[in-house]
Amino acid sequence: xxxxxxxxxxxxxxxxxxxxxxxxxxxxxxxxxxxxxxxxxxxxxxxxxxxxxxxxxxxxxxxxxxxxxxxxxxxxxxxxxxxxxxxxxxxxxxxxxxxxxxxxxxxxxxxxxxxxxxxxxxxxxxxxxxxxxxxxxxxxxxxxxxxxxxxxxxxxxxxxxxxxxxxxxxxxxxxxxxxxxxxxxxxxxxxxxxxxxxxxxxxxxxxxxxxxxxxxxxxxxxxxxxxxxxxxxxxxxxxxxxxxxxxxxxxxxxxxxxxxxxxxxxxxxxxxxxxxxxxxxxxxxxxxxxxxxxxxxxxxxxxxxxxxxxxxxxxxxxxxxxxxxxxxxxxxxxxxxxxxxxxxxxxxxxxxxxxxxxxxxxxxxxxxxxxxxxxxxxxxxxxxxxxxxxxxxxxxxxxxxxxxxxxxxxxxxxx
Numbered sequence: 439x440x441x442x443x444x445x446x447x448x449x450x451x452x453x454x455x456x457x458x459x460x461x462x463x464x465x466x467x468x469x470x471x472x473x474x475x476x477x478x479x480x481x482x483x484x485x486x487x488x489x490x491x492x493x494x495x496x497x498x499x500x501x502x503x504x505x506x507x508x509x510x511x512x513x514x515x516x517x518x519x520x521x522x523x524x525x526x527x528x529x530x531x532x533x534x535x536x537x538x539x540x541x542x543x544x545x546x547x548x549x550x551x552x553x554x555x556x557x558x559x560x561x562x563x564x565x566x567x568x569x570x571x572x573x574x575x576x577x578x579x580x581x582x583x584x585x586x587x588x589x590x591x592x593x594x595x596x597x598x599x600x601x602x603x604x605x606x607x608x609x610x611x612x613x614x615x616x617x618x619x620x621x622x623x624x625x626x627x628x629x630x631x632x633x634x635x636x637x638x639x640x641x642x643x644x645x646x647x648x649x650x651x652x653x654x655x656x657x658x659x660x661x662x663x664x665x666x667x668x669x670x671x672x673x674x675x676x677x678x679x680x681x682x683x684x685x686x687x688x689x690x691x692x693x694x695x696x697x698x699x700x701x702x703x704x705x706x707x708x709x710x711x712x713x714x715x716x717x718x719x720x721x722x723x724x725x726x727x728x729x730x731x732x733x734x735x736x737x738x739x740x741x742x743x744x745x746x747x748x749x750x751x752x753x754x755x756x757x758x759x760x761x762x763x764x765x766x767x768x769x770x771x772x773x774x775x776x777x778x779x780x781x782x783x784x785x786x787x788x789x790x791x792x793x794x795x796x797x798x799x800x801x802x803x804x805x806x807x808x809x810x811x812x813x814x815x816x817x818x819x820x821x822x823x824x825x826x827x828x829x830x831x832x833x834x835x836x837x838x839x840x841x842x843x844x845x846x847x848x849x850x851x852x853x
Contacts (some may be wrong), residue, residue, distance in 0.1 A: 778817060
């Protein structure tokens, strides 16, 4: 059995080799070959991570060991050994995250065919990979161009050191955007109620929306004999992506891809990600590990794609995403009424209804076909859901039936 130090050395050697091999693999950009190599690498790295994390644990080096005044060589040696173990584990986890992100990005943007048969990533083998054809999907999630720039070796800082000053500044800017905490916003009120029931005084705690009529709500639930007090406000908070390995890989990849506009491109890709997918889809996609499933507060990265627009206001991108997530929840149980409208087109319909953008602008912003979006809007109007979701339905009037017979049929259809 190898010692922990031997395992650490083995991990670092394997990660160095992966970094060299992946650089050469992207020169041809053959998607099936890249996918197979990523799959094989990930399997090996996960085995190493299980073994190393079991030996190292989750502890970080103690501050006492790093005391510069302590000149005892034995103490310094113990500290150095422990630090090397932790750094190797961190590097390994960063590499695993990069591989998972790359595989998820490929799965979201390509379909694999062997002849006419659909093939999944798991079915790729050394024997059949040369016969596999990768067909691009019509809808793009994320950005395939970042694939060569992820930290497959896990050594983000070493890779960044090779780049220019512009890339390093862009990396710091993007990382700062992704690590910022969303602006706090009151989402509800947590209250305590004392009320009488069967001649006994009881207590209850409940959460109500900030715009609720508290007295009316409590009177309806508990009658007239009650009193209440505010315990706290239910607030939104937290970072957009709660995984520093994901943040490092994204910042590195987009800063290398485009030092000048990398942050804007990432903001646009994340904006599209939320509008082109449903919450259930986002749970299983894995494009951005540990990203929030829904947005409930303001993040400035979503303003970057719209900053040059006339009349731009801070929070524009975030508010669109917040409304989209709220509408997703409002459509629960009603999705069957528009079952023939795929999620990416439904996102386009919702963006069209909640914004001042035209159909062409929405199609350009989300990377979808304008004619398909128009057909989806028509189906949405026929379902009658536009009246339930939008207070102002003027934008949908031009898609309403024009003839009297068609209007009568639509009225019967909508009940």
